[in-house]
Amino acid sequence: MTPRNSQNAAAVITRCFLLAAGLVFAGVPLSVHAEAQANAAEDDPWESFNRGMFWFNDQIDGYVLEPVARGWDFAMPKDVQTWIDNFFDNVHAPIDTVNSLLQGKPRDAGVAFGRFLFNSTVGFAGFFDPAASELGLDEVREDFGQTLAVWGLGSGPYLVLPILGPSSPRDTAGLAGDAAMTAYTWFIPWSATYSSRGVDVVNTRSRLLQQIEDSKKSSFDYYVFVRNAYLQYRRNLIQDKKAGESGFYDDLYDVVPGN
Amino acid sequence: MMISMTSFRATSALLFAAAFCLVAASVGADEASAPARLVVESTSEQVLAVLRDKGVSVDRRLEELQQIAYRRFDFPTIGRLVLARGWNQLTPDQQRAFLEDFKRHLSLDYGRRIDSYTNQTVTIIGDRTEPNGDATVRTQVNGGGTSPVAVDYRLRRIDGDWRVIDIIVEGVSLVSSYRSQFQEIMASGGPTRLLQVLREKNEQAATTARAG
Numbered sequence: 001m002t003p004r005n006s007q008n009a010a011a012v013i014t015r016c017f018l019l020a021a022g023l024v025f026a027g028v029p030l031s032v033h034a035e036a037q038a039n040a041a042e043d044d045p046w047e048s049f050n051r052g053m054f055w056f057n058d059q060i061d062g063y064v065l066e067p068v069a070r071g072w073d074f075a076m077p078k079d080v081q082t083w084i085d086n087f088f089d090n091v092h093a094p095i096d097t098v099n100s101l102l103q104g105k106p107r108d109a110g111v112a113f114g115r116f117l118f119n120s121t122v123g124f125a126g127f128f129d130p131a132a133s134e135l136g137l138d139e140v141r142e143d144f145g146q147t148l149a150v151w152g153l154g155s156g157p158y159l160v161l162p163i164l165g166p167s168s169p170r171d172t173a174g175l176a177g178d179a180a181m182t183a184y185t186w187f188i189p190w191s192a193t194y195s196s197r198g199v200d201v202v203n204t205r206s207r208l209l210q211q212i213e214d215s216k217k218s219s220f221d222y223y224v225f226v227r228n229a230y231l232q233y234r235r236n237l238i239q240d241k242k243a244g245e246s247g248f249y250d251d252l253y254d255v256v257p258g259n
Numbered sequence: 260m261m262i263s264m265t266s267f268r269a270t271s272a273l274l275f276a277a278a279f280c281l282v283a284a285s286v287g288a289d290e291a292s293a294p295a296r297l298v299v300e301s302t303s304e305q306v307l308a309v310l311r312d313k314g315v316s317v318d319r320r321l322e323e324l325q326q327i328a329y330r331r332f333d334f335p336t337i338g339r340l341v342l343a344r345g346w347n348q349l350t351p352d353q354q355r356a357f358l359e360d361f362k363r364h365l366s367l368d369y370g371r372r373i374d375s376y377t378n379q380t381v382t383i384i385g386d387r388t389e390p391n392g393d394a395t396v397r398t399q400v401n402g403g404g405t406s407p408v409a410v411d412y413r414l415r416r417i418d419g420d421w422r423v424i425d426i427i428v429e430g431v432s433l434v435s436s437y438r439s440q441f442q443e444i445m446a447s448g449g450p451t452r453l454l455q456v457l458r459e460k461n462e463q464a465a466t467t468a469r470a471g
Contacts, residue, residue: 042439082405089406132406139406207405218368218464220440220456228439229431236430252435253393253413253424255339258347 044227045157053160054223060163061205069205081207083127088200089139090119090126095181099142103150112140141237144181145174149238158227166230292386295394295414298421302331303381303398310376321370333422334362336415340424341437342445349450357450360457361437367464378402381410389413394421 044050073081093116100109115131123130131137148170149155156169164175179185185193219225309315309323338358339346349357379402386396393415400408413425425434444453 085405214368217467218364218460220460221443224440224443225436228436232431232435233429239430249343249435249438251343252432252438253340253389253391253415254343255336256342256344256346 042228042231043157046159050158050160050227051223053162054226057160057163057165065202065205066209069202069209072202073206073209076203076206081203084199084203085207086119086123086129087126088203089129090116090123091184093119093140094183095144095178096140096142098181099144099147099178100140102144102147103142105142108140108142111137112142115139143174144177145171145234146238147177148174155234158231166226168234171234291388291392292394292396295421296383296386296396298331298414299396299398299412299423300383302327303383325366325370328366331423333415333417333424334358334365336417336422336424337434338362340434341441343438343442345442345445345450348445353450353454356454357457360454360461363461364457364464367461392416393424 076084093112096112097109097116100106100112115129115137118131118135118137119126119129122128129139132139145168153170155171159167159169159172161167161172167175215225216222305327306324309320309327312320315323335358338361341361342349342357346354379400382399382401384397384399386394388394393413396412396414398410398412400410409429411427412423413427414421415424416422425432427433441453444456448455
């Protein structure tokens with residue numbers, strides 16, 4: 001559900017597809033006025049397609065991914081799950097670094113790369129995160145979708161991708177960019193890339209079992225709930241949590257006068 | 260009271276986020292929002308005390324948490340912000356019913372997560388004054404084997420008291436989340452449908468809570 005998940009999931013299908021999708025969607029006319037759209041961000045012109053795709057993904061999740069994740073969760077101690085999670089976060093660190101640089105944030109790039117060096121060595125190939133626990137350097141989360149946003153590219157409409165889930169034309173192009181940046185996959189067999197991403201996806205899903213179940217239960221319209229959460233979450237990441245301006249309703253905190 | 264015994268078993272979870280906490284260090288204080296920060300700090304401490312008091316029965320602790328939540332969260336404001344322009348489409352009776360049922364929904368929903376408390380700690384990392392006079396208090400929840408989670412509280416001065424009107428987890432605002440969902444329901448079925456859906460949801464949740 002989170003972009004990082006979609007990123008993980010990205011690898012489940014082929015890089016070819018990703019690149020192709022990126023090219024196709026990059027061709028969709030994007031609005032350059034990202035902020036002007038703010039209040040209309042929940043306009044969902046592709047809603048009927050999106051709802052169909054959302055349903056399809058949910059079927060796959062229900063019949064394949066979630067059962068596998070339950071088994072995984074049962075078999076793997078929580079600590080091991082955390083180590084695996086750390087490992088894949090660390091693998092992503094070079095991409096965080098490059099994207100920080102592309103966004104003109106050398107300090108974040110330094111933190112991301114410093115974390116990568118420290119955790120890859122002191123943190124036993126990234127299974128531990130001593131950079132956070134000992135040095136207080138928290139994870140930097142940057143991806144090419146955010147970079148494109150910082151460069152001024154509008155997101156385009158909300159888009160649910162097959163298997164990859166919630167996205168937008170901009171974030172889809174971002175996935176392709178990140179895939180191209182994942183240098184290590186150029187040097188290992190594709191089968192190894194797939195199986196490692198498979199582990200990543202299943203492990204991540206297993207850590208979200210309770211949360212996703214709760215969200216499904218408590219939401220009034222799960223599709224709308226996920227769409228809103230995705231849009232808010234991405235916006236927050238792009239603004240680097242500084243703005244704290246949540247949501248995309250300009251009038252979010254205005255009490256409407258009347259009765 | 261529409262609030263039944265069942266919802267007594269639940270807590271407001273809103274509180275919960277505040278709850279997972281050991282309030283620690285302070286950074287970057289702001290003059291005007293400092294009192295709001297104190298509210299979040301003391302509320303967190305109260306909640307923590309209840310959560311850690313394992314000698315007391317779960318039901319009793321849930322009840323105590325709920326009382327704290329009802330004191331600190333401004334449900335009428337939260338409810339109105341969630342409905343936004345839709346608020347005026349409700350008759351005064353419907354408005355009352357909505358606020359009551361929405362409060363109950365939040366209590367049930369978050370209350371059943373009390374079991375998930377696993378010694379997380381909360382650090383207040385800053386506060387600021389918003390352009391409209393509200394205050395935002397930023398916290399970070401650590402522990403639980405995940406990266407730190409950013410939880411911000413938005414407070415408003417109501418009747419001389421700082422009260423929480425929104426919780427924002429990793430940039431995702433609770434008010435915004437409910438607003439989009441309720442708008443969808445209002446658009447298709449109006450206030451009647453909204454109240455009906457809300458009531459059904461509460462009945463479901465209450466049943467699950469009893470079964471669980």
